Amino acid sequence: MNNVPTAVPLDQAHFAERWSARPDSTEKVYGLQQYPTDELHWPGLLHGRILRSAWPHAHILHIDLSQARSLPGVRAVVCAEDIPGTNSYGIIFRDQPVFCTDRVRFLGDAIAAVAADSPEIAAHALTLIKVVYEPLPSIGDSQQALASGAPLLHPDGNLLDSSQLSHGDIDAGFAQCSYIVESRYSTPRQMHVFMETEGGVAIPEQDGSLTFRVGCQSGHRDRDQLADILGLPQKKVRVIGLSTGGGFGGKDELTMQPAAGLLALKTGRPVRIHYDRKESTRAGIKRHPIQMFARTGCDAEGRLIAHQLHAVLDTGAYASLGPAVLTNFSDHAAAPLYRIPHVEVQGQLVYTNNSVAGAFRGFGGNQATFAVESQLDKLAQAAGLSSAELRRRNLRTPDDDGVEGQSQQMPCHPDTLLNSALASPLWRLNTADQERGRWLSGVGMALGAQGNGLGNGLPDAGGASLRLTEQGTIQLAFGFIEYGQGVVAAVQALACEALGCSAADLEIRLGDSNGPDSGPTSASRSTVIATEALRRLRDDWQQQLIQLGKSLLGDQRALRTGAGGLWHDEPQGERAISYQALASRSKGESLPTLKTHFDFPTGPDAQPRGRYLQLLIATVARVRVDRFTGRVKVTHLHHITAGGKVIHPPSYLGQIEGAAVMGMGMALLEDVPMHNGEYQLDNLDAYLIPTLADAPVQQVDVIETIFAGDQYPVRGIGELGIEAISPALMAAIQDATGVRPCDLPARPAVLLAAMTAAEGNLP
Amino acid sequence: MSTQNTAASMQLNFTLNGQLLNMRVGPARRLLDILRLDQGLTGPKEGCSIGRCGACTVQLDGAAVPACLLLAYQVQGKEVSTVEGLSSQPVFQRVADSLIEHGALQCGYCIPGIATSLTAALTQKPHASAAELEQAMCGNLCRCTGYSGLQQVINDLASPDQHI
Numbered sequence: 001m002n003n004v005p006t007a008v009p010l011d012q013a014h015f016a017e018r019w020s021a022r023p024d025s026t027e028k029v030y031g032l033q034q035y036p037t038d039e040l041h042w043p044g045l046l047h048g049r050i051l052r053s054a055w056p057h058a059h060i061l062h063i064d065l066s067q068a069r070s071l072p073g074v075r076a077v078v079c080a081e082d083i084p085g086t087n088s089y090g091i092i093f094r095d096q097p098v099f100c101t102d103r104v105r106f107l108g109d110a111i112a113a114v115a116a117d118s119p120e121i122a123a124h125a126l127t128l129i130k131v132v133y134e135p136l137p138s139i140g141d142s143q144q145a146l147a148s149g150a151p152l153l154h155p156d157g158n159l160l161d162s163s164q165l166s167h168g169d170i171d172a173g174f175a176q177c178s179y180i181v182e183s184r185y186s187t188p189r190q191m192h193v194f195m196e197t198e199g200g201v202a203i204p205e206q207d208g209s210l211t212f213r214v215g216c217q218s219g220h221r222d223r224d225q226l227a228d229i230l231g232l233p234q235k236k237v238r239v240i241g242l243s244t245g246g247g248f249g250g251k252d253e254l255t256m257q258p259a260a261g262l263l264a265l266k267t268g269r270p271v272r273i274h275y276d277r278k279e280s281t282r283a284g285i286k287r288h289p290i291q292m293f294a295r296t297g298c299d300a301e302g303r304l305i306a307h308q309l310h311a312v313l314d315t316g317a318y319a320s321l322g323p324a325v326l327t328n329f330s331d332h333a334a335a336p337l338y339r340i341p342h343v344e345v346q347g348q349l350v351y352t353n354n355s356v357a358g359a360f361r362g363f364g365g366n367q368a369t370f371a372v373e374s375q376l377d378k379l380a381q382a383a384g385l386s387s388a389e390l391r392r393r394n395l396r397t398p399d400d401d402g403v404e405g406q407s408q409q410m411p412c413h414p415d416t417l418l419n420s421a422l423a424s425p426l427w428r429l430n431t432a433d434q435e436r437g438r439w440l441s442g443v444g445m446a447l448g449a450q451g452n453g454l455g456n457g458l459p460d461a462g463g464a465s466l467r468l469t470e471q472g473t474i475q476l477a478f479g480f481i482e483y484g485q486g487v488v489a490a491v492q493a494l495a496c497e498a499l500g501c502s503a504a505d506l507e508i509r510l511g512d513s514n515g516p517d518s519g520p521t522s523a524s525r526s527t528v529i530a531t532e533a534l535r536r537l538r539d540d541w542q543q544q545l546i547q548l549g550k551s552l553l554g555d556q557r558a559l560r561t562g563a564g565g566l567w568h569d570e571p572q573g574e575r576a577i578s579y580q581a582l583a584s585r586s587k588g589e590s591l592p593t594l595k596t597h598f599d600f601p602t603g604p605d606a607q608p609r610g611r612y613l614q615l616l617i618a619t620v621a622r623v624r625v626d627r628f629t630g631r632v633k634v635t636h637l638h639h640i641t642a643g644g645k646v647i648h649p650p651s652y653l654g655q656i657e658g659a660a661v662m663g664m665g666m667a668l669l670e671d672v673p674m675h676n677g678e679y680q681l682d683n684l685d686a687y688l689i690p691t692l693a694d695a696p697v698q699q700v701d702v703i704e705t706i707f708a709g710d711q712y713p714v715r716g717i718g719e720l721g722i723e724a725i726s727p728a729l730m731a732a733i734q735d736a737t738g739v740r741p742c743d744l745p746a747r748p749a750v751l752l753a754a755m756t757a758a759e760g761n762l763p
Numbered sequence: 764m765s766t767q768n769t770a771a772s773m774q775l776n777f778t779l780n781g782q783l784l785n786m787r788v789g790p791a792r793r794l795l796d797i798l799r800l801d802q803g804l805t806g807p808k809e810g811c812s813i814g815r816c817g818a819c820t821v822q823l824d825g826a827a828v829p830a831c832l833l834l835a836y837q838v839q840g841k842e843v844s845t846v847e848g849l850s851s852q853p854v855f856q857r858v859a860d861s862l863i864e865h866g867a868l869q870c871g872y873c874i875p876g877i878a879t880s881l882t883a884a885l886t887q888k889p890h891a892s893a894a895e896l897e898q899a900m901c902g903n904l905c906r907c908t909g910y911s912g913l914q915q916v917i918n919d920l921a922s923p924d925q926h927i
Binding site for chain 1: 904
């Protein structure tokens with residue numbers, strides 16, 4: 001490559017032309033947006049509550065609903081017997097019961113649900129449901145689950161899935177190494193902590209169908225599962241995923257929908273369920289806690305020769321998206337940024353009686369990257385090289401295949417990011433006044449790679465519809481859910497560019513299972529699908545509108561689509577006809593209506609694993625560590641991203657910065673500790689997330705240019721910012737203190753103890 | 764709603780968004796339920812129910828407080844303002860304009876509470892410093908943005924001679 005692409009600061013000065021406020025900002029700031037849990041206005045609305053298990057693991061001997069049913073104000077109590085369809089759900093395996101019948105496997109298991117006139121009555125009714133349990137020994141961690149003689153949580157045992165990714169000969173590889181480092185790593189059970197907990201309303205319609213207005217991540221997939229549970233044909237279930245207060249993967253799986261649907265069917269009235277934070281903690285999906293052992297070696301010249309990583313992931317009581325997380329974890333554990341001839345990754349995904357783990361931004365990749373990047377720093381130290389130099393000698397090039405042998409499309413050469421990271425001003429901040437005082441300062445960096453889409457070999461289709469309405473608006477529909485990421489802003493910007501219209505001409509519809517299926521709102525795939533859909537629709541759309549315009553105007557002069565309508569396609573050409581006039585004057589004729597449906601790009605080969613569209617990030621972190629307490633303050637973060645074209649700058653910036661602070665929480669603060677299946681906390685008084693006072697100063701520089709011939713100029717960046725933050729922070733802590741934390745979150749007490757032990761090494 | 768507490772109900776009189784309200788209500792009914800369930804004001808959101816997240820922030824006699832921790836008897840005779848009532852005030856509009864301009868929100872579930880807290884701080888002290896505004900944000904969590912937009916909003920709203 002002759003022209004090295006440059007990283008441009010993502011700020012208003014550099015992106016003035018593309019900068020605009022999110023289209024939904026004003027409604028949100030003025031409190032006017034109706035979130036799923038604000039659906040309180042339905043006539044006859046009932047309030048639902050779900051009874052959760054009292055034990056992490058037990059047989060259910062008896063369930064008595066009679067007292068609850070006779071409480072005044074209670075309109076329905078439902079349990080497994082009331083399910084007309086199948087009593088199970090799960091995106092990959094339907095192994096999770098809607099309501100348990102004979103056995104509970106974690107404290108979030110549902111047993112029954114109540115609909116009542118008020119939330120208080122519903123809560124009271126739950127206390128009147130009598131469940132007789134026979135407690136069983138509970139499996140509190142992965143080691144116990146895999147031990148011989150452990151109780152089996154599911155018919156096929158406690159090992160839900162395993163992965164093996166290897167090439168070369170690992171033993172022969174290590175035999176050639178001059179330097180080898182090995183270490184254990186662990187990562188926490190992080191909680192999504194979307195500000196709006198799981199919730200919404202199920203509304204029975206006149207024709208016996210049900211409409212859900214909920215917080216979710218795929219209306220279509222929810223509809224398919226709910227139809228099976230409710231025993232209704234799919235056309236009688238409509239799921240509208242309203243703009244919701246955060247998802248991050250935690251609303252990918254069904255939450256309150258089955259219980260609300262069953263109660264609505266039973267009562268014939270709208271039923272609202274809104275988990276309180278305690279219930280969200282107890283029943284909600286978490287990030288997989290992972291125990292890792294890694295061994296990595298290089299030759300005398302610092303060339304990586306062998307890399308081995310073994311991991312056990314605690315997936316909790318049910319599968320959810322665990323197997324897909326394991327695959328993505330493994331791909332990242334194989335060190336996708338580096339050329340290594342001998343690699344062996346083994347992963348085990350294990351059922352326990354803990355909280356169910358599933359989708360969470362990063363999807364296993366960021367935990368693996370934490371271990372891999374930490375290993376490289378340790379190896380560089382052992383080999384007497386700088387961290388940057390070891391990386392430079394081993395970076396994969398854009399011509400290399402991915403770790404699964406799949407074709408991949410990198411946005412640029414990874415060394416561009418490495419060089420940008422090394423040029424970061426954060427290395428040169430003068431903090432001399434802080435040395436030898438209370439605060440120790442340090443800087444560190446890490447690299448990350450991330451792929452878009454659900455992954456090769458999985459069904460991953462998307463689509464859209466586009467039509468001119470009778471009112472003359474351009475109605476563009478996708479199945480995506482707006483949960484804060486800014487898909488409304490991205491779709492609006494992409495549509496204006498592709499269709500030549502203005503934002504005012506557009507009516508964007510999202511998240512309705514009666515509309516087009518765009519696939520799930522996950523895996524950083526929406527922006528890619530939206531771009532590709534508009535590319536496929538654009539020419540037909542313009543041609544049909546122009547044809548319609550010419551026939552209505554009786555004028556064969558050239559036209560083009562533009563703001564407000566069709567314009568004469570000549571210099572200083574005037575507007576020929578508005579979209580409204582096109583619609584109103586073509587009475588009787590059908591208005592342009594287009595649809596498209598296609599598979600997510602997987603590249604030229606049919607390799608059934610891995611991801612084709614790749615993105616890169618380098619994160620540089622600057623921290624101050626309190627020598628008295630071991631507390632870490634992240635003062636600055638500098639990200640260099642290569643994620644294709646920036647469609648809506650504030651949304652791109654917010655996704656990178658927000659993901660980084662979420663990752664900072666995982667690295668320094670957040671965990672849901674469990675003991676024998678019992679939660680050790682249940683709310684935000686004990687589960688702390690970063691506040692404004694914890695927030696660092698951040699800078700994001702973007703590399704927008706891609707290689708000639710890359711068909712996909714736009715990538716999805718929703719998970720990129722979390723990819724490299726943990727190892728960058730640990731490198732900065734090591735730079736400051738000489739201690740390298742390998743267990744996340746890096747707790748102050750643990751860090752302080754290690755610093756004290758190593759005190760002699762301090763400056 | 765038949766959602767009165769089992770204790771004898773009380774006669775509650777308080778001012779909500781400038782209007783005097785009189786109602787029979789259980790003395791321990793949460794203000795947040797009075798606002799959302801009884802009055803249909805959904806600007807204040809429920810995020811944690813224990814006063815930790817700030818999504819339900821309202822103003823009580825001008826001070827920013829979480830509505831989930833206030834019980835009916837505690838607002839007797841007082842003035843309560845929600846985002847719906849504040850939104851016509853110039854101070855709120857200045858805050859709102861800045862939040863929008865700096866892209867300080869994503870999902871937005873936290874943002875009525877954040878706007879309410881900032882409005883309270885700037886109403887009480889129109890020349891508040893950046894440090895004082897940051898302090899006013901100590902009860903409001905945001906999970907989406909990483910707070911960079913909010914840092915800019917605070918620098919924008921703080922008195923010019925008192926930037927961090």
